[in-house]
Amino acid sequence: MDPRLVTAIVVVVGVPAVLIGYIVLTEQVLRLFPERLKPKVRPWLWLAPALTFLLVWLIYPTIGTAIRSFQNSAGTKFVGFDNFVYVFTNPAMQGALKNNAIWLVLLTALAVGLGLLIAVLVDRVRYEPVAKSFIFLPLAISMVAASVIWQFMFAYRPPGEPQIGTLNAIAGAFGAGPVPWLTVSELSFNTILLVVVMAWMWTGFCMVIISAALKGINPELIEAARVDGANEWQVFRGIIFPLLLPTLAVVSTTIIITALKAFDIVYVMTNGNFDTEVIANRMYKEMFVNGSFGRASAIAIVLLLAIVPVMAMNIRRFRAQEAIR
Amino acid sequence: MATVSFEHVTKRYGEVTAVDDLTLDIVDGEFMVFVGPSGCGKTTSLRMIAGLEDITAGLLRIGDRVVNDVAPKDRDIAMVFQSYALYPHMTVRDNLAFGLKLRKVPKTEIDKRVADAAQILDLGKYLDRKPKELSGGQRQRVALGRAIVREPAVFLMDEPLSNLDAKLRVQTRAEILRLHQRLQTTMVYVTHDQTEAMTMGTRIAVMSDGKLQQVGPPQELYDTPVNKFVAGFIGSPAMNFIEVATVAAGDGVRLEGPGVTLPVPDRLRQAIGTAAGRSLVAGFRPEHFTIGGEIGATAKFAATADVVEYLGNEELIHATVAGRDIVALLSSEHRVKPGDAMDLQVPLEKVHLFDPESDLSLAFQAAS
Numbered sequence: 001m002d003p004r005l006v007t008a009i010v011v012v013v014g015v016p017a018v019l020i021g022y023i024v025l026t027e028q029v030l031r032l033f034p035e036r037l038k039p040k041v042r043p044w045l046w047l048a049p050a051l052t053f054l055l056v057w058l059i060y061p062t063i064g065t066a067i068r069s070f071q072n073s074a075g076t077k078f079v080g081f082d083n084f085v086y087v088f089t090n091p092a093m094q095g096a097l098k099n100n101a102i103w104l105v106l107l108t109a110l111a112v113g114l115g116l117l118i119a120v121l122v123d124r125v126r127y128e129p130v131a132k133s134f135i136f137l138p139l140a141i142s143m144v145a146a147s148v149i150w151q152f153m154f155a156y157r158p159p160g161e162p163q164i165g166t167l168n169a170i171a172g173a174f175g176a177g178p179v180p181w182l183t184v185s186e187l188s189f190n191t192i193l194l195v196v197v198m199a200w201m202w203t204g205f206c207m208v209i210i211s212a213a214l215k216g217i218n219p220e221l222i223e224a225a226r227v228d229g230a231n232e233w234q235v236f237r238g239i240i241f242p243l244l245l246p247t248l249a250v251v252s253t254t255i256i257i258t259a260l261k262a263f264d265i266v267y268v269m270t271n272g273n274f275d276t277e278v279i280a281n282r283m284y285k286e287m288f289v290n291g292s293f294g295r296a297s298a299i300a301i302v303l304l305l306a307i308v309p310v311m312a313m314n315i316r317r318f319r320a321q322e323a324i325r
Numbered sequence: 326m327a328t329v330s331f332e333h334v335t336k337r338y339g340e341v342t343a344v345d346d347l348t349l350d351i352v353d354g355e356f357m358v359f360v361g362p363s364g365c366g367k368t369t370s371l372r373m374i375a376g377l378e379d380i381t382a383g384l385l386r387i388g389d390r391v392v393n394d395v396a397p398k399d400r401d402i403a404m405v406f407q408s409y410a411l412y413p414h415m416t417v418r419d420n421l422a423f424g425l426k427l428r429k430v431p432k433t434e435i436d437k438r439v440a441d442a443a444q445i446l447d448l449g450k451y452l453d454r455k456p457k458e459l460s461g462g463q464r465q466r467v468a469l470g471r472a473i474v475r476e477p478a479v480f481l482m483d484e485p486l487s488n489l490d491a492k493l494r495v496q497t498r499a500e501i502l503r504l505h506q507r508l509q510t511t512m513v514y515v516t517h518d519q520t521e522a523m524t525m526g527t528r529i530a531v532m533s534d535g536k537l538q539q540v541g542p543p544q545e546l547y548d549t550p551v552n553k554f555v556a557g558f559i560g561s562p563a564m565n566f567i568e569v570a571t572v573a574a575g576d577g578v579r580l581e582g583p584g585v586t587l588p589v590p591d592r593l594r595q596a597i598g599t600a601a602g603r604s605l606v607a608g609f610r611p612e613h614f615t616i617g618g619e620i621g622a623t624a625k626f627a628a629t630a631d632v633v634e635y636l637g638n639e640e641l642i643h644a645t646v647a648g649r650d651i652v653a654l655l656s657s658e659h660r661v662k663p664g665d666a667m668d669l670q671v672p673l674e675k676v677h678l679f680d681p682e683s684d685l686s687l688a689f690q691a692a693s
Contacts, residue, residue, distance in 0.1 A: 223377050224410035228424035228471070229398040238423065242414045 022049065062304070069297035073290075083298035093299075096277040099191050103259040103278060106192060110199035111255050112248060115206025119214055120236065122207075132211065136204035143201070143264035150197045151269060154181040185275040194276060197265050202258060206251050213247035214240070246321055253314045260306055279303055327388040327401070327478035327511055328353045329374055334383035336369050336535075343369040345535040346383070351513060356505050358526035359515045361558070366535040371481050371515045375404050387479060398427075403472035404481040407488070409464045411456040417443075417467050418452040424475050435474075442470040445504070462493045469504070480512040486521065498525060519559055523547070531555050553684040556608050556677055562641065564608045564677070565651040573601040580605065580678075583647030587624040590673045596687040597678070605687070608677035611641070614653035614669045616661070623670035626651070630665045644669075 026045040033041050072079050087093050118135060122128045138146060155165030156178055163169050168178045182190045217240065225235045263280035270276045272285070279299060287296035329351040336344040344366040351357045359367035372378040373385060376397035384391055392400055403424075411420050421442055425435045443449045446466040456464055465485065472480055485501070486494045502525060505512055516522055522529045523543045530540040531554070539551045543559075550556035556564050569582035577594070578601055580587040587607060589597055597603070609624065626646050634641040640657045643650065644667065653669060661667065678687040 218408060218410060220406045220408050220410035221412060223375075223397075224404065224406055224471075225412075225423070226377070226397045227375055227402065227404045228475070229427040230423075231396075231398065234427060238427075239412060245414075 065297045065300050068293050069301045071294045071297075073292040073294055075293050079294065083294045084302070086295055087298050087302055092277060093282055095275055096272075096279050096282045099188065099275070099277060100260060100262070100279045102188055102191050103195055103198075103262050104256055106195045107198055107202070107259040107262075108252055108255045110195065111202040111206045112210075112252050114199065114203045115251065116210050116244070116248065118203070118207045119211040120240070123211065123214055132204075132207065135207055138201045139204045141201070144268050146197060146201055147265050147268035150200075154193060154269075156180040156182075182270055182276075183274045188275070190270065190274055191276050194265055194269060197269070198258070198262065202255060206255065209251050210244060210247055213244055217243050246317065249317050250314065253310050256310050257307055260303060328386070329357075329479055329511065329513065330386045331370070332384040332386070334370075334373065334385055335381050336366070336373060336378060337381045342535050344373070347537050349530060349537060349540060351511060352528075354509050354511055356502075356512045356514065356525060356527040358522040358529045359513065359532060360517065360519060360522035360526075360529055361532035361538075363517055365532040367515045367517075367530075367532050368483055370532070371404075371483055371513055374400075374479065374513060375402055375481050376400050401478040402481055403475045403477040403479075405468045405472050405483065405485045407484045409456075409468040409485075409488075411464055411467055411471075413456055416453050416455055417448060417459070417470075420456070420467055421452075421470050421474050424471065438474045438476075442473045445473065445507075446470050446500075461489055462497065465489060465493075465497060466500075469501070473504070473508070478511065480508075480510055482512065482514045484516055485514075486516070487518075494521075501525065520561055523559065529559075531558060533558075549686070549688060550677065551686055551689050553606065553608070553679045553686075556679070556686070560610055562611045562652050562654065564610050565653075566679075567607050567609070567646065567649060567651070568681070569605055569607045571597060571601050571603045571605070580607065582607070583649075584627045585624065585646060587676065588622050588673065590622075590676060590678075592674075593678055593687050604681055606679040606681050608679060609651070609671045610675065611652045611654040613671045613675040614655060615671075616653075616655055616659050616667055616669055618670075622673045624673065624676055626667075626669040626671075628653070628667045628669050630661050630663055630667060633661055633663055642667075 026042070029045065030038055030042060068075055069083055070078050070080065088097075118131075122131045125131070141149070152164065153166045155163075156168060157163055157165075159178055163172050163178050165178075165181070167181060171177070171179060181193055184190050221239055221243075222235055225239045230238060261280055262278050263284065266272055266276055266278050266281050267284070272278070272281045279302070283296050283299040283303070286292045286299060331347045331349045334344060334347045335342065347366075347370060359370055361367050369378055373380055374387070376392065376395060380393050385393055387400060387402070412423065415423065418439060421439045422435050425438065430438075439452070440449075443452055446469060448463070448466055448470060451459060451463060451467075456467065459467065465488070468485065482501070486497055489497060498521065501512075501514075514525060526543055528540060528542055529546055531538040531546065533554050539546060539555045546555060546559045550559060553566065557566070567582055567585055569580040569585060569587060571578040572581045577589065577599055578597065579589055580597075585607070597605070607624070614626075628644040628646045628651065630642050630644050631650075632643040634643075635657060638657055640655050640659070640661060642653045642655055642661055644653060645651070646669075655661065679685065680687060
């Protein structure tokens with residue numbers, strides 16, 4: 001018999017059987033408890049499989065990473081805070097931290113700002129679905145493909161040779177010499193260009209979420225504000241924007257986390273050269289190029305700690321919203 | 326304070342005509358009610374006054390000013406929406422003050438007006454709450470308050486009571502009337518509920534299919550509806566309609582239908598004419614039926630009681646006259662039981678007659 005068929009049968013029959021078996025088992029186990037404890041125990045038994053998965057594939061590795069971050073490269077000896085000292089004092093790491101800060105601020109501002117602007121503007125036109133589709137499209141492209149596309153935008157050939165890059169073609173049309181865009185590190189110019197690539201991909205995501213929230217605003221509210229004497233800007237400032245705030249907070253945290261995790265674009269386009277290094281790229285290099293598990297783990301822990309407050313804010317906001325619902 | 330006048334105003338959405346050639350003058354300080362079934366154009370008319378809908382053709386004036394192309398914010402109107410449309414992120418106080426802040430009214434003046442409105446509407450305790458923390462009735466009052474503080478020339482209300490329960494609706498109805506008496510400001514009120522229209526309006530504009538059917542004080546619409554639509558729409562329970570035809574009698578005619586005999590009322594003699602065989606629609610209000618006894622010249626019905634709804638001092642009787650359903654409202658002392666044969670009568674002066682072709686009342690055909 002085809003082994004794939006066996007696998008299929010095991011999956012189709014086995015998975016539901018295990019599930020039902022587990023449910024039957026929980027009820028059997030529950031019989032051992034006195035009646036008044038049952039409602040308290042039952043939810044935990046139901047949650048147990050999910051908690052087990054979380055424990056094995058999330059909590060355990062996290063703890064392992066935390067431990068390794070205090071060990072040497074090979075994981076044979078504890079070295080105290082050496083790895084963390086390295087993270088914050090090594091020049092390459094400092095450059096990466098600075099660049100990630102630029103990523104965080106600029107990507108959030110660009111993607112959320114443009115997403116909001118576009119969502120509000122297209123809300124007023126008839127060709128809204130078409131416009132939104134085009135702006136959303138880049139999100140469907142893989143990061144690597146997007147990087148390749150944008151390498152053609154930024155491509156550089158020495159003066160005298162035909163320029164194949166879109167930006168240099170435009171520059172040439174105005175008589176300006178070709179610019180090696182991705183190597184210009186003054187004022188972090190090339191990092192900003194990389195952020196633009198990411199913003200191009202994520203603006204559509206922000207726009208779609210904000211646009212959905214915008215459609216959820218009762219149109220009578222906007223009419224009421226107009227009758228109350230508001231001009232279009234005042235309607236936006238006084239009514240639409242405050243009502244979008246919870247959504248903007250959610251979208252912003254998503255983008256902040258995306259910015260902190262930025263890796264692919266940098267890896268493909270510059271591989272961190274010309275001062276475009278980011279934390280995730282450093283982590284990758286420490287791990288797979290230098291083979292230093294300790295330093296890579298320390299970087300991972302720093303990233304994790306950076307994301308925690310953002311998540312906490314997000315969760316608190318969500319709870320506050322649930323409370324007034 | 327202002328008048329509002331429609332001059333041949335039409336509103337079309339593509340092929341659909343929502344409001345068709347509406348001409349209507351709303352007098353300064355009047356409580357005008359737009360009433361009609363859903364889709365009759367009443368809300369569209371109101372929204373045109375507010376400036377929330379473009380006007381396809383015709384002129385709309387508020388006071389002496391043509392406002393066709395004036396933005397809502399410059400029209401000096403305030404509107405109460407069906408959903409109340411309170412700003413959910415603002416406290417009651419900020420909801421009330423929003424319009425005034427936009428108009429750059431001084432802070433002390435805002436505080437005073439908000440306090441006044443809160444006092445009139447009994448909202449003092451709730452000023453620092455968000456709309457979510459209020460009951461339906463309280464939200465409704467905030468919506469009214471937001472309109473009051475603006476001290477506009479015209480109040481517009483779009484079915485403001487439709488989200489309230491029956492008891493609160495009656496209460497708020499009185500509250501709005503009290504408000505109107507106090508402010509003496511022009512109010513335009515949209516409702517689909519004829520009871521609301523009858524109890525609240527100084528005048529009522531009955532609309533159907535985008536056309537104004539009749540406009541007048543409640544009693545005028547009740548006593549002398551111009552057509553079958555107004556006759557059937559105004560009054561509760563609704564008017565009964567029965568087809569009758571002229572039959573030669575002596576030197577004139579009388580009207581007859583299955584189970585109905587009806588001498589020609591003097592005031593309609595000319596309109597009915599003397600030819601036999603003309604068919605007409607006769608209208609009788611349920612509350613004008615009496616049972617038994619002779620009360621002069623009357624329309625007479627041989628009816629059979631079908632279902633009796635006991636209402637306390639009155640009974641609503643669903644009966645059939647030669648197979649057609651009618652509704653009669655009788656004093657409950659008659660103790661009508663299902664299956665009873667009844668001789669019902671309606672005084673001749675309460676009878677309405679309509680032309681079946683045009684649906685117009687013969688009383689108006691005679692006049693015009």
